[in-house]
Amino acid sequence: MRKTLWLLAFLTASSAFARGSTPKELLVSLKFKPQEGVASSSANLPPAMLDKSVDIRVKDGRRETDAKVIGQGTGGDDKTFPIRVGDNIQPFIKETLTDIAKKWGLKTSASGDRILDITISRFYIDESNKALGSVYSSEVKLAWALKNRSGKTLAQGAASGSTHRYGRAHSEDNINEVLSDALKEAFANVLDDSKLQSAWGSGKKR
Numbered sequence: 062m063r064k065t066l067w068l069l070a071f072l073t074a075s076s077a078f079a080r081g082s083t084p085k086e087l088l089v090s091l092k093f094k095p096q097e098g099v100a101s102s103s104a105n106l107p108p109a110m111l112d113k114s115v116d117i118r119v120k121d122g123r124r125e126t127d128a129k130v131i132g133q134g135t136g137g138d139d140k141t142f143p144i145r146v147g148d149n150i151q152p153f154i155k156e157t158l159t160d161i162a163k164k165w166g167l168k169t170s171a172s173g174d175r176i177l178d179i180t181i182s183r184f185y186i187d188e189s190n191k192a193l194g195s196v197y198s199s200e201v202k203l204a205w206a207l208k209n210r211s212g213k214t215l216a217q218g219a220a221s222g223s224t225h226r227y228g229r230a231h232s233e234d235n236i237n238e239v240l241s242d243a244l245k246e247a248f249a250n251v252l253d254d255s256k257l258q259s260a261w262g263s264g265k266k267r
Contacts, residue, residue, distance in 0.1 A: 083136025087144045087188075089233050091153045093160070095241040102222070102245050104165055104252035109262025111166050114173035119155035122180040122204065131240075134188030134195070134231065144186055144236065154181060157241075158248055165252070175215075175261055176208040179251070183221070184244075186236050195230045199223060199239040201247040207257050215260035216267040222246030 121128060132144040158179065159169050183202035188195045206217040222243040228235030251257065256267040 083138055083140040084134075084142050084231060086142050087134060087231055087233075087236075089131070089144060089146055089236050091146055091148075091150065091240070092237045093153075093157045093241050093244075094234065094237045095245050096226075096238050102242070102249040104249040106165060106167070106252060107258055107262065110252075110258060111168070113175050113261060114168040114170040115162070115175045115177050115261075116171055116173035117155065117159050117162060117169060117177050117179065119151055119158065119179045119181065121149065121151045122182050123184065131184055132186035132188070132199075132236075135190045137190060139190070144188065150181065150184055154179075154184070154244065157244065161245060161248055162252075172210075174210060176210070176212070177251075178206040178208065180204040182219070184240070186240055188231070188236070190230055191227075194227055195232070195235070196225065197228055197235050197239045198225045199236075199243040201240070201243040203247045203251055205251050205254075205257070207260055209264055213266070215265065216254070216256040218251075218254055218256060220247050220250035220254065222248075222250065 128149060129145050130143045131146055131150065133141050134144055135141050162169055180203065182204050183200055185200050187198045200221065200223045202219065202221045204219045207215045209215060222245065224239040224242040226239050260267040
């Protein structure tokens with residue numbers, strides 16, 4: 062009996078050791094690294110949208126105690142730790158969405174014909190540590206309002222994106238990959254909204 066208990070304790074300790082210890086926190090530098098071969102999202106934009114330039118504005122609307130915490134992970138002992146960024150996420154997301162819009166054929170300008178106000182309501186990553194590697198789950202939620210040049214709201218709504226993928230434990234690259242895919246999907250869903258597309262082209266409230 063004593064030998065059996067000793068063996069179980071040894072196996073439990075060995076498993077925890079193999080999975081690695083729990084870091085105090087994981088600091089991530091945000092980079093746009095979508096995995097096109099795994100999941101590809103793009104918006105289907107009508108010609109009327111491509112004719113009108115847009116000023117994309119982004120604000121962080123998350124209600125986090127610490128705005129630099131973007132998620133959590135677990136270590137080998139199943140204890141959680143925060144996943145943090147060194148800077149505010151707003152500049153990164155504004156630059157990323159502007160670049161995506163350009164790649165999809167939209168004309169962006171600070172004096173655009175349309176104003177697209179984006180509010181980040183969720184930008185979150187969860188890393189669940191496994192025996193080998195980790196499972197990463199990301200979720201991005203964006204509230205939006207389309208306005209004309211004078212600031213009148215033409216249409217508004219919300220969209221989201223999410224990604225689940227297996228990867229290496231405590232990997233900054235894997236975190237950036239799943240967050241990038243979720244962000245790209247959420248933005249594609251914003252631009253695919255029928256009310257937004259109609260108001261964008263006509264300039265009339267929807």
